[in-house]
Amino acid sequence: MQLLNIEPNQKSRRPxxxxxxxxxxxxxxxxxxxxxxxxxxxxxxxxxxQQGGTxxxxxxxxxxxxxxxxxxxxxxWGSYMAQITTTPFVFNVRKNGExxxxxxSGIMASEPEVSAGPPQTVTYKFNPDAVWSDGTxxxxxxxxxxxxxxxxGEDVLDKTGYSAIEDIATPDAQTAVxxxxxxxxxxxxxxxxxxxxxxxxxxxxxxxAALMADGYTWSGGPWVIESWKKGESITLVPNAGYWGxxxxxxxxVFQFTADTAAAFQAFKSGQLDAIYPSPQLxxxxxxxTGIPGARVQVDAASGNLEAIWMNNATPLLKSQAxxxxxxxxxxxxxxxxxxxxxxxxxxPAQSFYPPSLSAFGGQDFSVYSLDLxxxxxxxxxxxxxxxxxxxxxxxxxxxxxxxxxxxxxLRRELMEQVIQEQLKTAGFGLxxxxxxxxxxxxxxxxxxxxxxxxWTLVTTFPDxxxxxAFDSNSIPSDANGFSGLNYSRTDVPGxxxxxATVDSSIDAAxxxxxxxxxxxxxxxxxxxxxxxxxxxxxxxxxxxxxPTSINPAEGPFWNLEQWGLVK
Amino acid sequence: xxxxxxxxxxxxxxxxxxxxFLLFWSVRTAFDPLAKLRQIRDPEVIIRETQRLxxxxxxxxxxxxxxxxxxxxxxxxxxxxxxxVKPMIQSALTVTLELLVxxxxxxxxxxxxxxxxxxxxxxxxxxxxxxxxxxxxLALPAFWFGLILIQFLAVWPQQLFGWDEPLFFxxxxxxxxxxxTFIDTxxxxxxxxxxxxxxxxxxxxxxxRASMLDALSSDYVRTARxxxxxxxxxxVSHALRxxxxxxxxxxxxxxxxxxxxxxxxxxxxxxxxxxxxFLDSLLAGDAFVLLPWMLITGIAVIVLNxxxxxxxxxxxxxxRL
Numbered sequence: 074m075q076l077l078n079i080e081p082n083q084k085s086r087r088p089x090x091x092x093x094x095x096x097x098x099x100x101x102x103x104x105x106x107x108x109x110x111x112x113x114x115x116x117x118x119x120x121x122x123q124q125g126g127t128x129x130x131x132x133x134x135x136x137x138x139x140x141x142x143x144x145x146x147x148x149x150w151g152s153y154m155a156q157i158t159t160t161p162f163v164f165n166v167r168k169n170g171e172x173x174x175x176x177x178s179g180i181m182a183s184e185p186e187v188s189a190g191p192p193q194t195v196t197y198k199f200n201p202d203a204v205w206s207d208g209t210x211x212x213x214x215x216x217x218x219x220x221x222x223x224x225x226g227e228d229v230l231d232k233t234g235y236s237a238i239e240d241i242a243t244p245d246a247q248t249a250v251x252x253x254x255x256x257x258x259x260x261x262x263x264x265x266x267x268x269x270x271x272x273x274x275x276x277x278x279x280x281x282a283a284l285m286a287d288g289y290t291w292s293g294g295p296w297v298i299e300s301w302k303k304g305e306s307i308t309l310v311p312n313a314g315y316w317g318x319x320x321x322x323x324x325x326v327f328q329f330t331a332d333t334a335a336a337f338q339a340f341k342s343g344q345l346d347a348i349y350p351s352p353q354l355x356x357x358x359x360x361x362t363g364i365p366g367a368r369v370q371v372d373a374a375s376g377n378l379e380a381i382w383m384n385n386a387t388p389l390l391k392s393q394a395x396x397x398x399x400x401x402x403x404x405x406x407x408x409x410x411x412x413x414x415x416x417x418x419x420x421p422a423q424s425f426y427p428p429s430l431s432a433f434g435g436q437d438f439s440v441y442s443l444d445l446x447x448x449x450x451x452x453x454x455x456x457x458x459x460x461x462x463x464x465x466x467x468x469x470x471x472x473x474x475x476x477x478x479x480x481x482x483l484r485r486e487l488m489e490q491v492i493q494e495q496l497k498t499a500g501f502g503l504x505x506x507x508x509x510x511x512x513x514x515x516x517x518x519x520x521x522x523x524x525x526x527x528w529t530l531v532t533t534f535p536d537x538x539x540x541x542a543f544d545s546n547s548i549p550s551d552a553n554g555f556s557g558l559n560y561s562r563t564d565v566p567g568x569x570x571x572x573a574t575v576d577s578s579i580d581a582a583x584x585x586x587x588x589x590x591x592x593x594x595x596x597x598x599x600x601x602x603x604x605x606x607x608x609x610x611x612x613x614x615x616x617x618x619x620p621t622s623i624n625p626a627e628g629p630f631w632n633l634e635q636w637g638l639v640k
Numbered sequence: 641x642x643x644x645x646x647x648x649x650x651x652x653x654x655x656x657x658x659x660x661f662l663l664f665w666s667v668r669t670a671f672d673p674l675a676k677l678r679q680i681r682d683p684e685v686i687i688r689e690t691q692r693l694x695x696x697x698x699x700x701x702x703x704x705x706x707x708x709x710x711x712x713x714x715x716x717x718x719x720x721x722x723x724x725v726k727p728m729i730q731s732a733l734t735v736t737l738e739l740l741v742x743x744x745x746x747x748x749x750x751x752x753x754x755x756x757x758x759x760x761x762x763x764x765x766x767x768x769x770x771x772x773x774x775x776x777x778l779a780l781p782a783f784w785f786g787l788i789l790i791q792f793l794a795v796w797p798q799q800l801f802g803w804d805e806p807l808f809f810x811x812x813x814x815x816x817x818x819x820x821t822f823i824d825t826x827x828x829x830x831x832x833x834x835x836x837x838x839x840x841x842x843x844x845x846x847x848x849r850a851s852m853l854d855a856l857s858s859d860y861v862r863t864a865r866x867x868x869x870x871x872x873x874x875x876v877s878h879a880l881r882x883x884x885x886x887x888x889x890x891x892x893x894x895x896x897x898x899x900x901x902x903x904x905x906x907x908x909x910x911x912x913x914x915x916x917x918f919l920d921s922l923l924a925g926d927a928f929v930l931l932p933w934m935l936i937t938g939i940a941v942i943v944l945n946x947x948x949x950x951x952x953x954x955x956x957x958x959x960r961l
């Protein structure tokens with residue numbers, strides 16, 4: 074699993090940057106939540122579409138750059154708009170029954186062959202019909218170029234998995250053999266999810282960043298980037314050389330609309346044909362108010378997991394009893410009902426796997442529901458006593474905590490206020506100290522200067538690896554330049570070994586058992602507390618047709634070539 | 641005049657240098673230029689970038705490197721976009737100035753008309769009404785007024801008359817995916833211009849009214865009236881002309897502040913100007929953009945203040961430059 078930390082109105086496709094995000098599998102119409110139109114509007118896929126036309130889609134966020142490998146390309150919206158639509162992936166995430174699973178894409182001639190080794194190898198066979206937009210075949214050289222750019226590059230967003238590549242052999246244009254220096258169970262995440270293939274014949278030996286950062290004219294997908302007007306829009310047109318099904322539309326324009334209220338008004342007035350808003354309170358209110366002539370799709374089983382993260386390294390939260398007491402102090406069900414109830418999410422998450430990966434997790438966190446008697450029992454058992462102010466104290470230290478998230482996220486701020494009240498009732502003081510995204514992910518979390526935090530894990534590929542977030546070796550420290558992602562400073566005996574099994578076992582059953590064991594260990598030690606899967610919402614006007622749905626890994630525009638205007 | 645302008649410019653230099661140092665020091669203190677790079681799990685990159693940018697050197701050395709680069713046109717590279725800062729600011733400034741020129745022009749004309757109207761009809765019903773409306777305009781937050789304008793002038797009329805599209809657009813400065821035309825641009829400009837001008841009109845009309853009242857009660861106006869000069873000519877050629885000076889000063893100062901102060905308007909109407917660039921850079925902790933952004937807005941304040949002084953002298957011969 075490739076998980077990302079995300080936050081408020083910005084969305085990040087990789088660890089540590091901005092805020093909130095994506096959606097997941099089962100797409101359900103918003104019947105019964107007041108959206109009004111979803112019941113009356115015909116299904117978008119059931120209508121006949123015309124060939125041609127232009128679609129204007131509101132985009133909450135503008136990518137900082139389009140050099141998808143570089144650290145500037147962390148925007149998940151950039152991935153939705155221009156990466157998914159123009160770069161070829163080895164695996165795509167597609168729906169199979171009720172689940173979204175990796176499936177080989179059209180650039181592959183067959184399923185890659187894995188040899189357990191040692192050393193582990195994966196052999197990729199390319200489809201000779203797959204070509205770039207200039208007609209050059211997509212080959213093993215492209216895979217090798219991409220892998221080496223990521224493995225050996227300097228300003229690289231995330232090298233997870235690629236740093237385990239020892240060698241890449243390309244015996245012929247259609248064959249690439251990747252040899253790993255360790256067993257890497259998540260090999261399917263490579264050249265999929267976060268990074269697609271890049272055209273070596275255009276980029277090899279050149280300054281990739283300079284050629285791609287402001288957009289590029291090549292494509293290996295159904296669309297080509299026609300223009301990127303900074304601050305205004307990104308325009309896609311069909312890739313005339315695409316070997317698969319050609320897009321129905323002549324043009325798709327992603328119009329950047331930073332203000333949610335204005336974006337909804339623009340959608341209502343027809344200036345925007347579709348929007349994909351973060352499930353902030355104002356957006357939820359707008360949806361519940363009703364939008365005539367619109368289809369509302371809500372994906373509750375998303376790939377996003379919002380959690381209350383505890384800093385296990387602080388003097389107070391080092392104690393497992395205190396962490397458990399906090400977990401019993403918070404009425405997660407009430408918070409989830411208040412915030413996400415209108416979108417159909419009624420129950421808190423009981424695992425650190427998001428809804429789209431629920432098969433890997435358990436229900437172990439279900440033990441943590443509001444229980445003040447257990448709080449008293451755990452705290453007194455740990456030597457704490459309530460002071461005159463009603464706050465627990467021990468050895469002269471009161472149980473006062475600070476909570477942080479990205480400032481300006483009204484939904485999170487509401488959550489913080491509710492948690493503050495709940496903890497006060499249970500005998501904990503809580504101060505809210507929010508910060509800008511750059512400060513939070515650049516300084517506060519790496520330095521560990523927080524007690525509690527609210528942020529989201531986002532799935533970009535259906536793989537269950539969690540070591541980046543909970544392996545003690547990933548705790549930010551001098552050793553890793555404060556660049557590890559285990560912000561909660563989780564260090565539970567036995568957990569590293571379990572997470573390593575998840576990362577390295579290619580035995581599906583063993584891997585599944587390890588994910589569930591890991592989840593149980595996290596719950597038993599209450600290192601942090603999952604809150605809820607963050608639902609995703611897609612709104613389209615009735616004139617928009619096609620199989621519109623939200624892919625939990627690739628976003629809402631994963632099949633944009635099948636969208637069209639209703640006849 | 642030229643000597644005065646030159647002298648003022650020279651005097652401004654130390655202000656700019658001291659101000660730019662304070663800016664540099666405060667931004668450098670508040671933001672970690674490598675914050676984003678710290679997220680990519682590569683300590684070697686941090687070390688290399690620290691040395692490349694000279695972040696391990698003293699603050700004065702860092703400042704001098706930055707200022708030298710700024711003066712010679714090397715404004716650095718954005719940590720957010722990895723793109724050159726100079727074209728980013730140039731593009732944003734162009735957009736903001738386009739909005740600002742129309743906004744200032746519209747606000748100036750409306751404010752002068754309303755101010756003169758109020759002054760020549762002092763204590764009349766219309767004077768009281770305009771005064772009340774002005775206070776209302778001053779009290780309206782831009783983000784709220786912008787959304788109200790969208791609802792009342794775009795969404796409701798469209799729904800009421802069943803139009804395919806609203807009369808006035810409110811996303812960007814041109815329609816997405818279409819070649820910009822004058823009419824299309826005008827339809828995009830109306831609502832943001834109205835939003836940014838409501839406060840300006842309220843302020844400037846009150847200012848014009850006060851200046852006009854001073855002028856209308858002055859001896860030279862009474863003399864002109866006594867000599868039989870028509871009222872209209874007295875108001876326009878004598879009183880209004882003598883009111884220009886203070887008004888131009890206020891307009892110039894407001895214009896300078898608005899170069900970087902259209903954040904809310906640009907955010908609501910998705911306009912990629914200086915305000916949005918500031919907000920995006922601030923949220924991303926992009927010190928490489930924030931520094932030249934602040935210096936440019938600072939320079940705008942100094943230059944437009946100078947313009948105001950010169951204009952004041954030109955409009956009022958009693959002022960010796």
